[in-house]
Amino acid sequence: MGGPSGHAGTAGWIAAGVRRRGAAAAVTLVCAWSGVWLAIWLLVADALAGALLSALGSSISAALVGSNGTSPGGAALSVAGGALRGAAAGLVSSLVSLVVDEPLQFLAALGGGLLVSLGLLAACVALEPWLLRLRGFRRMSRREASRVMPLLEVEAADLRLASLPLVLMADGDDLRVRAYARHLVIGRSLLGEEIGDGPAGDAALDAVLCHGLQHWAAGDGMGDLLVRCCGLPLVVLYNAGYRLTQQGNGLIALVGWVLLWPAWLLVRLIIRPIVAVASRDQEYATDRAVAATGRGEALHRVLSLLGELEPGQSGWDRVIAATHPPLELRLEALEPPP
Numbered sequence: 001m002g003g004p005s006g007h008a009g010t011a012g013w014i015a016a017g018v019r020r021r022g023a024a025a026a027v028t029l030v031c032a033w034s035g036v037w038l039a040i041w042l043l044v045a046d047a048l049a050g051a052l053l054s055a056l057g058s059s060i061s062a063a064l065v066g067s068n069g070t071s072p073g074g075a076a077l078s079v080a081g082g083a084l085r086g087a088a089a090g091l092v093s094s095l096v097s098l099v100v101d102e103p104l105q106f107l108a109a110l111g112g113g114l115l116v117s118l119g120l121l122a123a124c125v126a127l128e129p130w131l132l133r134l135r136g137f138r139r140m141s142r143r144e145a146s147r148v149m150p151l152l153e154v155e156a157a158d159l160r161l162a163s164l165p166l167v168l169m170a171d172g173d174d175l176r177v178r179a180y181a182r183h184l185v186i187g188r189s190l191l192g193e194e195i196g197d198g199p200a201g202d203a204a205l206d207a208v209l210c211h212g213l214q215h216w217a218a219g220d221g222m223g224d225l226l227v228r229c230c231g232l233p234l235v236v237l238y239n240a241g242y243r244l245t246q247q248g249n250g251l252i253a254l255v256g257w258v259l260l261w262p263a264w265l266l267v268r269l270i271i272r273p274i275v276a277v278a279s280r281d282q283e284y285a286t287d288r289a290v291a292a293t294g295r296g297e298a299l300h301r302v303l304s305l306l307g308e309l310e311p312g313q314s315g316w317d318r319v320i321a322a323t324h325p326p327l328e329l330r331l332e333a334l335e336p337p338p
Helices: 009-020 022-033 036-065 072-101 103-126 128-134 142-159 198-217 220-230 232-245 250-306 315-321 327-334
Strands: 166-170 177-179 183-187
Touching: 009 022, 009 220, 022 036, 022 103, 022 220, 022 232, 022 250, 036 250, 103 128, 103 220, 103 232, 128 166, 128 183, 142 166, 142 198, 142 250, 177 198, 177 220, 183 198, 198 220, 198 250, 220 232, 220 250, 220 315, 232 250, 232 315, 250 315, 250 327
Parallel strands: 166 183
Antiparallel strands: 177 183
16 A cells, blocks of 8 residues: 655654544544433533423412513523523533543543544555455456556546556446545446547546545545544444434434434534535545646536536545535636636
């Protein structure tokens, strides 16, 4: 497994990829391993308890003073105030319990989570060929290799890369090129007529492959894997909730939402915005690198045709894909200035 010539060997290349997702990995680690999940449950429970007690107090007060003593609006404000006071009390007590009362336990949880995450990262990188084949990806046929490898070799030279990643194929209607830590996985449909036939299709395929190769060279696959490993408990819970809510049975979807909504809250409202800060810059940088090799017009055309080049399959993958810049702004950035 080699890295691009711009990094000091494989270790430097891996470190560069990890740094690109360092902030997101740190926040994900805290959300997944520190007990924030429980804190959110306590916050909501306290808010509900506060609202219930306020409603009960308003009802008792209205019964003692008389129904004309309290307006419906005043009762609603009282209930809302009780909910806010309960939520604030729950938040403060949760934070105090996590950080102040038991700081060593808090730090030990983060340290243990970090060790598990780094061990999982190393295992996933080492076992990546086997794991990807377990997911149904396969080696290229001679015919596929004869079309793909010459393009990758020219692209690597244009990007000044010292080596190429291993390449696998994804069958079906997959129109993506996905960059993993050690592999590129190419959708078989990209080699068909979906992106055009003849020279235009070859140029579009060339641009898509170059885009994926640049992601691999920058270590983005390694960085994404680090974030996933740091957030393993949340990733599992979020994907489970996503699967349950996608079921046709409304009761199953409701149960999945009731049980797993804290994972949705943490992933959508905390982790995704932080991932997006780096992800959008990286996507623009990748597009610029492809355009610098003379493939900008072809990339513009294929983005217009296919849209997002790395859409997700699982719930977590879709969250990461949603952190990419809006397609229209990417197309604008590839266009010559007016």
